[in-house]
Amino acid sequence: MTRTRTLGDVLPIAAIEPDGLMVTSEATYVRLLECQDVLHPRAGGASHREALRDRLSRLAARLPSGQGLQVIVEAEPVEPDTALERDWNEIRAATSSVDADRRMAMERLGYALEQTLRRSAPAVDAARLRWTIAIRHAPTELRQRIARPSRRNARVLPLRAHERAAAESARLADSLAADLTAAGCRVEALDAQGALTALARCIDPTTAGTDHRPARVLATADPIDALRHRHDTLRSIAGDVELQVRRDWMHRAVGDHHEVEAVLHLAGPPAETSVWWLLALLEVPPPWRLAVHVTATDRVAQRRRYRLRHKRLWADLRRRERDGKLISEEAYEQEREAAEIDAELRTSGASGLYDVSAYQAIRRPADEAEDLAELVRLLGREFESYTDARLYQGRFLVEDSWVSTLPLAADRLGATRRFAQRNVADCLPLWSTSASSEAGVPLGYAVPGNTLERIDLFDPRYRTHVAVVTGASGSGKTVAVNMLLARNVSRGATGYIVDRSSSEDEDGSRRHAGHYEQLVALVPGARIIHYGAGARDAILCPWDTPDVANVPAAKVEFLVALHTLLIGDPSSSGPALAGLERTLLTRGIQTVYARCARSGELPRERLLYEELRRLAREQAADELDGDASVASELRRLAERLHPYIDDGPLAWLADRETTIERGAPLVLFDLAGLPDALAGPVILALVDFIDRDVARRRAQHLAGHSRDTGPWAGRAFVAIDEAWKPLLTPAAGAWLNEWARRTRHLACALLVISQHLADFANAQGRALLRNSVLRLIFHTAHDELAEARDALGLEDEDLEEIAALETRKGEYSTCLLDSEAHGRATVRIFLSDIEYWACSADPERDQPIRELALAESDGDAWRAMRLLCDPAWHQARAEELGEAA
Incomplete structure (x- = not known):
């Protein structure tokens, strides 16, 4: 059975106005909202989800009797060319200002990303999701004036009644938009262009990007003019589309392109609802479209009806019990349900019942019709096994079902099921399992959902630029960090890596690469600086500052923290200095810089020793205010500096002139072989050096003196791997946390990488974790997570999921993406050949x-x-x- 139809036959749209108001053939007024962000049920635990459900329930309670809304979720396959268009624009912008060798390397890394996406996206059925909300206002006055119009005749609406209805629909849309924004959904009202584009995407995706211009205020009583306007509107939406209604699906043809679309609808209620009960419908391989209609019923009438229904069922059960008749369990269940609904309607004036219908249209090429039929059959069976809710495959109901999926809030089929106030929030598919940033580099695919997840270290919604990457050994965290760095390097990222993972041969003649050498080797101009205890490729003096006559307080605090690590007394929380010692050390540091400003000397550790001794002599010689104990303390501080000055074994730490050259696009500081006692001071000095270099680059960029272009112009990153335990002492940790908070002002991203969360199990470590706005958590033992659970804000369900995360070496890894601004998602990471060999550093494999x-x-x-x-x-x-x- 086949019927050829036109858009005029099936599409119930009469007119559209420039502000996006659509008037349907049934005299309903429809406005569309596009969701730029939806709710994230995984951003917290059960209490968070209950709060979101409560807000959506209050949203539904705003609907007046007889009015409704429709939520449309559209899924399209991830097309690599489209998905990577922005990426390639950023790569081209970044390569326009670099030399030929670096340009070639950046482009090759871009091709590596493209290879990964082209291979992985079809394999996982990656989907790009879009949410649209259609708000329907059905004026009783107008619906009573006209009978249901035929599909070929024009009916006239009184101008005043139309204007009044249009204003009421605008107020309803604004009210619901405000409630959605308060709940966490970012929405934008669509004008006529946007509304017609939304319709075109559903009817003919090939024309979705065309310009639609037929909207105007239709203030005429001439039926010919009205029909002409409707004809122009329909042609603007999809003028060349040919529709054929068949028994099991809608057949659509545009030129030589033929598609079939099967439509299922909800034919039975679920056993129970939750925010996840519609999730199976969102995991169907794209392309598809899910539409859920919610219509508010008359609350007063329903309250009266269910009060009487409960009384009737209660009385019937008592009578049958008295008569000794057999009573089925279903009868008791009906009475309990009626009692619950009656109590709910009584206790809350805003509570009500809602007519809910759900439709899913699944689209495939015409030559895959048999596969589509099998998919529909399996989906219906699996959905019922999960929820006890039945899906009907739409046989002989295709036309009305298909119209019900369009963003017109027109439930032509009317396959409704009644839901109570407490369940209606679960029926609104305004939930997402994605935690992706809008920009940034791809990370992987959300599980479930298969959406492409992106990470933007400079997301404007983040309060800092601190990211934490953690996971057990072999879980894939190092590969993921290399991948993120490689994909950002292709966009012009410059930065610094601090690592301790390389190793030497048995005879010490050569070094084996660590975690990041293979990536650094692919970037022309990048440098690897070995900074071990026995041998070093360069020297770094922590006393360096741009202007010795104007030393910022942060520099003095840094040197105090550094010397606390070098000469502090051992304590349970790490090296520490007493209050007087810190005060005297601060005074000594200030006098060193004052001396250098007068003499032109380079500040270094030897000068601090001399100034402390001079201050001690002055203190001892001052007969009026001198204090022998202070002089003694100054001398003791000076004596502690002997290993770090002149020919001392550690003089290279602070008493030598800096030899590190600036300007490399990527610098790897290899600290392998450095003991923990020295790792803390060295890394602190490196961070201070990086801070100054980043500030210098940032100032050049803001002044317009930098040649860098692209998204990373004026920005940088710092990645510190497996070196946090010696840093998180009270003195060093306080300075480091202050620097982490300043990353937003420096435009510098800090990547904190560790496989031992126990390293953060102190006040400074927890503060650093709280400063992080982005976390990638790979498989980690439960006891490790317990150390930092509160600081990371993890729930019991998160701990269970992290413990179950799976990594298959050479195939994929899985992590929990926890974004402060975008929620949480489980992400599966795939790599192509090029990216795998650029990122993987397994020492045995x-x-x-x-x-x-x-x-x-x-x-x-x-x-x-x-x-x-x-x-x-x-x-x-x-x-x-x-x-x-």
């Missing part, structure tokens, strides 16, 4: 193969990458190893 490729490529990282991505090369090496064995 990957490093030997990489070293073999580098040996055959004379140390050229990109030539080695070509070999590593060649299956034939791997096969040849495997055969050689087999023959040798």
Whole structure:
């Protein structure tokens, strides 16, 4: 059975005005809201979800009797060309100001990302979701004036009645938009252009991007003019589309492009509702469209009806009990349900009952009609097994079901089920399992949902730029950090990495690469600086400052914190200095800079020793105000500096001139071999150096003297891996946390990487975690998470999920993405060949193969990458190893 239909036959739209008001053939007034952000049920625990449900219930209670709203969720496949359009624009902008070698490397990293997306998006059925809300105002006055119009004749509405109804619909839309915003949904009212585009996406996706211009205020009583306006509107939406209504689906043809669309509808209520009960419908492979209609009933009439219904059922049960008749469990259940609804309607004046209908349209190419039929059958069976709610496949009901999925709030089929106030919030699919930023670099795909998740370290909604990455050894955190850095480096990111993971040969003749060397080797101009206890590639003096005559207080505080680590007395919380010692040390630091401002000397540790001794002599010689105990304390402080001055074994820490060259796009500080006692001071000095370098670059950018372009112009990052325990002492941690809070003003992103959350189990560590706005948590033992649970804001359900996260080496890793601004999501991360070999650093699985490729490529990282991505090369090496064995 096939019927050919036109849009005029099936589309119940009569007119559209420039402000987006759509008037339907049934004399209803419809306005559309586009959701730019929806609710995130995973952003907190059960109490958070209950609060969101309560807000949505109050939203539904705002609907007057007979009025309604429709929530439409649209899913389209992630097309790599479209998804990466912004990425490539940013890469091109960033490469326009760099040299040829670096440009080639950045573009290659961009192609690596594209390879990953082209392979992974189809494999996981990645979806791009869009939410639209249609608000329906049905004026009783107008609906009583006209009978249901035919689909080919024009009916006239009185102008005053129309204007009054239009104003009432605008007030209703504004009220609901305000409630949605208060609940956490960011919405935007659509004008005529946006409304017609939303309709076109559903009717003919091939024309969704065209310009629609037929909107005007239709103030005429001429039926010919009205019909002409409607005809122009329909042609603007999808003028060339051909519709055929068949038994099981709608067939659509635009030129040589043919598609079929099957529509299912809810045919039975669920056993119970929650925010997740519609989730199975959101996991269908795209493209699809889910539409849920909610209509408020007459609260007074329903209250009276259910009061009488409860009384009737109660009396019937008591009579049957008295007569000794057999009573089924269903009868008692009906009476209990009626009692609950009656009590709910009595106790809350805003409570009511709602007519709810749900439709899902699934679209496929015409040559996949058999696969679509099988998908519909399986979906109906699985959905019923999860929820006890039945889905009808829409046989012989296709036209009315299809119209009910369009963003017109027109429930043509009317397949409604009645839901109470406490359940209606669960029926509004304004929930998302995504935690993605709008911009930034791709991370992976949300599970469930399969949406492409992005991370933007400089998201304007973040209060700082601090991100935490944690997970057990082998969980995939280092690969993920390398991936994020590589994808940002392709956009022009510059920054610094502090790592302690490299190792030496048994004889110490050469070093084996650590976690990040393979990425740094791919960036022309990048530097690796080994900064160990025995051998160093460079010297860094922590006394450096741009102007010794104008030293900021933060610099003095940094040097006090540094010296606390160097010469502080041991305590349970780490090295510490007494109050008088800190005061005298501060005074000594200030006198060093004052001396250098007069003499032109370079500030260094030897000068601090001399100034402390001078202050001690002055204190001892002052007969009026001198204090022998203060002089003694000054001398003791000076004596503690002996290892760090002149020929002392640690003089390289603070008594030598800096030799680190500036200007490298990426610098890796390798601290392997540095003991914990020195790691804290060294890293603190590195962070101070980085702080000054970042501030210098930022100032150049703001002054217009920088050549950098692209999204990372004037920005930088710092990644510190597995070096936090010695830093989080009271003195160093306080300064570091203050610096972390300033990252927003510095335009510098700080990545905190650790596999031991126990390192943060003190006041300074917890403060650093609280300063973080973005967390990537890979598989971690429950006892590790317990150490930082409160600081991370994790719930019991989060701990259980993190403990169950799965990583398969060489295939994918999984993490919990916890965003302060965008909620939480479980994300699965895939890498293509190029990105895998640029990011993975497994010492047993990957490093030997990489070293073999580098040996055959004379140390050229990109030539080695070509070999590593060649299956034939791997096969040849495997055969050689087999023959040798």
